[in-house]
Amino acid sequence: SSITRFPLIPVRGVPLMNYIANNWDSIWAFRPDPSDLLIAAYPKAGTTWTQEIVDLLLHNGDAEACKRAPTPVRNPFLELFSPPPIPSGLDLLEKMDPPRVIKTHLPFQLVPPGFWENKCKSIYVARNAKDNLVSYYYFDLMNQTQPEPGPFGGYIHKFMQGELSWGSWYDHVKGYWLEREKRNILYLFYEDMKENPRREVERIMKYLDLSVSDEVVSQIVELTSFKNMKENPMANYSCVPSPVFDQSISPFMRKGEVGDWKNHFTAEQSKLFDEDYEKQMKDVDIPFRTLI
Template identity: 55%
Template sequence: MFMEKMKDLKVTWNMTRYEVDEVEGIPLTKKMCDRWNETWAFQAKPDDLLIATYAKAGTTWTQEIVDMIQNDGDLEKCKRASTFERHPFIEWVLHEHTPTGVEQAEAMPSPRTLKTHLPVQLVPPSFWEKNCKIIYVARNAKDNLVSYYHFHRMNQIMPEPGTWEEFFEKYLTGKVLWGSWYDHVKGWWEAKDHYRILYLFYEDIKENPRREIQKVLQFLEKDLEKEVLDKIIHYTQFDIMKENPMANYTTLPPEILDHSISPFMRKGIVGDWKNHFTVAQNERFDADYKQKMAGTSLTFRMEL
């Protein structure tokens, strides 16, 4: 098991914040860039399911929903391993002594559920060639920015976020890992018209989880009893998942994720940006947003 191997490496957890490089203009960690050829050459299989998101847009939530659907609501099966072991993060490279996301995926039997934060143009071509099903989840930019900032603070291997004001500027200009939020959500929005992509919104799942989970069921061609669906809705609530060590990332050492700074699963609400944005920042963000989102049919709700 991946975690057991990591526990054996206690003495080597002298982690430092990763350097950043680029692939086709998209900022990624240098470790990811150094292994990029392997990621790009990854061989998807027709029955692979890919969960794609911009970072901090409800990825873990979606993974848990999908895993519970695939396991017919069996809680014990869903607690067989942590989220990052159940669903390999294809482009991620953590440590020289641990398997890369690609290596984890290659060692996994089919059918596989995989995860990525890559913008649509950097997704390995085999996913399109094999016509894989993809679930994409998008979250409104303001809440996404706040969540991403706090994640950088607690994640000891992500690039240093700087102050809130500094990170705000980086996010607006797309100088953060996985690039511009705007390009990411718009790129995937356009791709959904050409491939088997279910495009969901964080705010919709929050507002009406039953309706949105039924969309996932239909997309995965699964039929579950009402009692099982009720169970899935219950156990994928934020407060329940926050206490689940197989979903809340507390199994990783504090040298990687320091939950004393900010929990991995922090608030999970819509509208938390109001507690962070100054009036001036909000006006600036809105003007920038209007310009960058012009000409797309894609719309987001900043509050419920």
């Protein structure tokens, strides 16, 4: 059967899949509980990895407990209103008791205000722009509900112009960065998680006011390695069957590396991207360590 690649419709200037735009009022009106935790990221920045670490921390490293359901069922995806088999985020949330862990890709200004009014904790994960773009490109090839990515060169332009689903990467990383102190947002970097996963797991643990043993931290680091998550049916999105996710085109757990952009950008594309990057990012000083 064929799947519709949804057109994007702007919501306050941010292009979103039409099923999100069509349900916008109910998403915006969502009232979380103060005990709920939000995990936010631009698509393909390390959301699923962060979700798995958080779930394991909340279950004291119990691998079996964290295999109770696939990622999007354990942590409802707030704005998801897609075709079956995954129910909409709001439907799942309604059936779950707080405290819940909720995933979103919405930029800061589109996060339902109830999260901030209720002073919910939130974790943001950011990934360097070029790797984020490459990962998103492969995702758009395989996710049959996203707009066609088209040729890679044109995709770079769409990324720079903020025309991809969920809008501008630049606005996204800046939006949460500028609010992180006021809103008590834990701001993580994918590259830091790769460099020293143990340190980042411990940061998350402290932020959540949890204390698990050193041994359990080690276990969590091991269980959330790329290799283990790729093989974990409850974390690798095999729950979303073809033709929605056609993982024969590109697996959800694709490469999990820093610097894969070098295998995709030409020298010329990289130069053009860097020049534009400098302009778009000049007003903030976010410590991304890897553009090179």
